[in-house]
Amino acid sequence: MDTGTSLQNRIPRKRRKMQRVTMMDVAKLAQVSPSTVSLYLRKPAAVSPAAGQEIARAISTLGYVPNLVAGGLAAASSKVVSVIVPSIRNAFFAETVSTLQSELAVEGLQVILGHSEYGEEQEEALVRTALAWAPAAVVLTGLSHSAETRKLLQASGVPVIEMWEIGGKPINMAVGFSHPQVGASAARHLLSKERRSIAFLGARMQEDHRAAKRASGFAEEAKRAAAQTTCEIINHPGAATVEAGSLLLNRALQQIPSLDGIACSNDLIALGALFECQRQGIAVPDRIAVVGFGDLDFSASCIPSLTTIRPSGDLIGKEVARLILGGIHGEQPTAASRIIDTGHVLIERRST
Amino acid sequence: MDTGTSLQNRIPRKRRKMQRVTMMDVAKLAQVSPSTVSLYLRKPAAVSPAAGQEIARAISTLGYVPNLVAGGLAAASSKVVSVIVPSIRNAFFAETVSTLQSELAVEGLQVILGHSEYGEEQEEALVRTALAWAPAAVVLTGLSHSAETRKLLQASGVPVIEMWEIGGKPINMAVGFSHPQVGASAARHLLSKERRSIAFLGARMQEDHRAAKRASGFAEEAKRAAAQTTCEIINHPGAATVEAGSLLLNRALQQIPSLDGIACSNDLIALGALFECQRQGIAVPDRIAVVGFGDLDFSASCIPSLTTIRPSGDLIGKEVARLILGGIHGEQPTAASRIIDTGHVLIERRST
DNA sequence: AGATCAAATCGCAGCGCTATGATGCACACA
DNA sequence: TGTGTGCATCATAGCGCTGCGATTTGATCT
Known part of the structure; x- marks a missing residue:
């Protein structure tokens, strides 16, 4: 009714669920600042052993799970790699994705998967949502993409790796064979x-x-x-x-x-x-x-x-992972290392 | 040296890259507030047609790609479903994941993939990172998990679906067969x-x-x-x-x-x-x-x-998707619909 | 003892978006 | 004319974390 109402409404309304354990809770329990906890989580060596132990203990007693969404937002790049293949049912790509996933998991990177079903339009839509995650890298299959897809990727500034094919000019990096x-x-x-x-x-x-x-x-x-x-x-x-x-x-x-x-x-x-x-x-x-x-x-x-x-789908996955991890560690790929030929091997058996 | 230094440092240092097109840029161009843009993106019907058109135009001229990371943080639940299978190389799971991914993509949900390689410890680690994404749901394979995994999931409050097996007591929901x-x-x-x-x-x-x-x-x-x-x-x-x-x-x-x-x-x-x-x-x-x-x-x-x-890996994928999407739309699954038996069919051919 | 320096720790200001009410406005009603 | 109603729009306050310096601490040197 009166202006008092709106003043009362100034009382900060907590949206906070008070459920999730946050880094601040850990910090409080470990008697350090949130910054130190964050630092510990990212580079444990930079924190004193004593504080580190305290933090580790707090994390485990609280069952703290870091929120990568918040981290991704703050750091402007999430720990996600978006991989788009024509079909995961195809054993070729399943092998590559499997290897890639395992290699990336070592460094805490997650794989987000999409299938284009061999359609450029589908692929474009997938790239669009992929970019919405501010991924650390985008991995595509092959060198043929719609003009819009190329534009989107180029504009995003996200490292792009095209795999399973070389021989044309890649958007950025390519790993595969002819x-x-x-x-x-x-x-x-x-x-x-x-x-x-x-x-x-x-x-x-x-x-x-x-x-x-x-x-x-x-x-x-x-x-x-x-x-x-x-x-x-x-x-x-x-x-x-x-x-x-x-x-x-x-x-x-x-x-x-x-x-x-x-x-x-x-x-x-x-x-x-x-x-x-x-x-x-x-x-x-x-x-x-x-x-x-x-x-x-x-x-x-x-x-x-x-x-x-x-064709060694395995090797392709490994090389793609290497490029991505290299990029994260700040390495600038040379012109030569932007295109990796994994070759192919003919295995002669009894059918010829 | 003197306090003046620290005062000078009060000048806000912009971390902003000034690169990414944000919702605010769209709002400015469309002459509406960011809130309206956000509203338009989530429920277009709630915005007047005139404003909607203006926004749509602004989005396309700027090439705006929404930042799902920020959205996920603000909404406290990201548009991601974490799927953990023993191996994507296995055609059974490839089929399920493929179907699941396609069904979820329709509603703008992304699949994050992990392989446990049939290891409970690996699975636990994967669940941990999965939860770090505040996913809309977590999908696991089978009913056997470490105690810690169960605890983590239970504590998180995230919907959990176990697939490819029924017959034990699931953490939450299960889709599969005996x-x-x-x-x-x-x-x-x-x-x-x-x-x-x-x-x-x-x-x-x-x-x-x-x-x-x-x-x-x-x-x-x-x-x-x-x-x-x-x-x-x-x-x-x-x-x-x-x-x-x-x-x-x-x-x-x-x-x-x-x-x-x-x-x-x-x-x-x-x-x-x-x-x-x-x-x-x-x-x-x-x-x-x-x-x-x-x-x-x-x-x-x-x-x-x-x-x-x-075993119909396809059907399992479909049913899992149905449960997830139902949950997102606010449906509370009944006790009966928490466990879905997709059955199995023996196909008699010439080998018997 | 005082100055110096590296290591450890901290405080702040966002990242870009959404949820929540509040506000403005047109129209109908009394 | 004053008031209620409903719709469209908006301002605000975070979501939980990281990057960036700034600050503190403790050891070493003069």
């Missing part, structure tokens, strides 16, 4: 086995640009290396599954009756092709030689064991 | 095929409690259902791989020469067993029937196609 070269290796291998009617079997290549590049690398090498070679690229619009492998093999046989060698964009497809051969009584490698890609779990054990190209 | 029942289903199926010398082949069962429960469910059902049944549980200490499947099959044959049926804790192991049978000329299912678990990508396509139990 997909055309992988295709070329597969082609060379088949040609070295005297195969002259060959095909590349891939899935979803309209969206999966990396698979498409493996395919074109394959075709170009085939054309370049041997004049009288028949070479086809065959695409399955759906996902790269074992079943797709069967389908693709049949289509390849239809298109090239004399087919004697195939390279697959994924070991799952290769496995499907192997099964289909078995079903139809086609001898592998005598009649058809098969090269896969990925060196998945089963590839060494299947029948016949699968010749394949290992 | 592993002993899965084992029992496998046993019943083998028994129904007149198999009486059977084995359960599992990997890493000292750490993977869920696999161990499938094994014991299998053994118990075998014992219960038929008196003259020979039944062994065979464990491989390493990871569940195709190669482990080969090894395990051989060990099983050694221990039970009359072996005529196996159940595997994972389709990868089953595939390995299948390959080993093929190598040794053992007819499947005539001599040995094989049941898997997981219904992985290859299971329908391998030779012979694999009878397996589908």
